[in-house]
Amino acid sequence: MDRKTKIWTIILAGVALLGILGWLALENLGGGTVAVITVDGEEYDRIDLSKVTESYDIQIDTQYGHNTVHVEPGRISVTEADCPDGICVAQGAIDKGGVPIVCMPHRLVVKIEGGDIDA
Numbered sequence: 001m002d003r004k005t006k007i008w009t010i011i012l013a014g015v016a017l018l019g020i021l022g023w024l025a026l027e028n029l030g031g032g033t034v035a036v037i038t039v040d041g042e043e044y045d046r047i048d049l050s051k052v053t054e055s056y057d058i059q060i061d062t063q064y065g066h067n068t069v070h071v072e073p074g075r076i077s078v079t080e081a082d083c084p085d086g087i088c089v090a091q092g093a094i095d096k097g098g099v100p101i102v103c104m105p106h107r108l109v110v111k112i113e114g115g116d117i118d119a
Contacts, residue, residue, distance in 0.1 A: 034114070035076045037069060040107040049074050049095070049112070064106040076110055078103060 001009075033050040036043060039062055055072040057079070067088070068080035077093035078101050088103035100111035 033074075033112070035071070035110060035112050038109045040064070047071055047076070049076060060106075060108065062106065064108075065103075067103055067106055067108050069110060076112070077101065078108070078110065081106065 033048055035047045035049050037045045037047075037058070037060070039060065044060065045058065049071070052071055052073045055070065058069040058071065060067045060069060066080070066082045067078055070077045070079040070093075072093075075093040075095040078088040078091070081088050081103055083103055083105040085105075088101050088106075088108065091099075091101050094101060094110070094112055097112045097114065100109050102109050
């Protein structure tokens with residue numbers, strides 16, 4: 001590979017990396033306030049966290065197991081699960097888009113999206 005090709009390869013890789021980092025930053029910092037809970041790929045509940053004034057729990061019992069989802073102003077978490085590993089509980093609360101809370105054994109996903117609830 002000649003010098004010119006190496007330079008263009010480095011430039012293109014740098015631009016691609018900046019694009020990916022920018023996209024991730026927008027996802028994580030985007031003003032998402034709507035928590036979406038899905039079980040086995042089906043939407044279970046949709047909650048606008050910016051409108052929550054008092055904390056409450058949602059008990060989710062399915063054929064896969066039990067989870068308690070804790071909703072509070074601006075954030076959401078899984079506080080109880082009878083799955084073997086408990087990774088979803090250990091993850092803690094989320095308050096913006098990016099990394100969802102996932103309980104694989106129970107097929108539960110809690111994520112935050114931007115926008116309003118269609119009502």
